Amino acid sequence: MQTEIFGSLHARWYDRWHARKDYQSEVDQLDEVFSQYGPVASVLDLGCGTARHLALLATLGYAVTGVDRSPAMVALARDRIPSVVQADLMDVRLNREFDAVIMMFSVLGYLGTTGELLGALGTARRHLRPGGLLVVDILDGSAVLSNGPMGGFTAMTDGPQTLLRATTGRVHTEEQIYEMGVKLWLISGDRLVEEDAETHSLRFFLPRELDLILELAGFEMIDSAPVGGGQPGPAREWSRLVWARRT
Structure with missing residues (x-):
């Protein structure tokens, strides 16, 4: 699950x-x-x-x-x-x-x-x-196994709000799963107003x-x-x- x-x-x-x-x-x-x-x-x-x-x-x-x-x-x-x-x-x-x-x-x-x-x-x-x-x-699967995991930190601004997103990647070779962790922070002005974290498990x-x-x-x-x-x-x-x- x-x-x-x-x-x-x-x-x-x-x-x-x-x-x-x-x-x-x-x-x-x-x-x-x-x-x-x-x-x-x-x-x-x-x-x-x-x-x-x-x-x-x-x-x-x-x-x-x-x-x-x-x-x-x-x-x-x-x-x-x-x-x-x-x-x-x-x-x-x-x-x-x-x-x-x-x-x-x-x-x-x-x-x-x-x-x-x-x-x-x-x-x-x-x-x-x-x-x-x-x-x-x-x-x-060939491309995933050849290139390995990805990750990074990005920001997007819309009016007074900014969404920050951090991603991590991990390859589970035997299970053929690419696991991507996603953390989200919503900033309004200088305040953190909402945050969330998700784990996306993708089969290749x-x-x-x-x-x-x-x-x-x-x-x-x-x-x-x-x-x-x-x-x-x-x-x-x-x-x-x-x-x-x-x-």
Whole structure:
């Protein structure tokens, strides 16, 4: 079990912190996959966060629905997309099928055990029409093992408030887990007004392992590619987009 993540403080600053994340390029990449391997008209995002991907997909004409377990994230997501459901992706049942299911920003990696992985993929399969597409982004195990852990200290200012964030990284090789510690301090003027600490445990994957997991869950691997986008940095270099078809 990992500590509670994406709490209120993290959620409120999430979009500002990830302002440089190239969501448009990622959605263009999704659109290309959908066009090549579809047809795709409806998309379900499991672990949608603040619904940035869904909002852009909606502008392209897709019918979109999101699911996230964080109440703070869902509240923000509904400002963009009304059709967002607050639920744990392991348990949600929407009683309908979609042409594609996406799980972006390492959602699959947050499921550390094989049982959790298969449970989440089971949810995805249950909500896909026969032949529908599953698209996920993952941490590429080869890149993580080659580059080692990251960490740092950064600050972001918005009006009179400043959010300080310290991150630490640790690679658990045998468990295939990248552990990221996050500490947050919100400063208003010269006063500390709020703070929080989170531990994000992300599983990284190797190609043959992922192919086997997808097969066990009822999917056929199609292909993979580096996640679209131009911003530099190790996080981008570690991320890989994978798409598969429901069998």
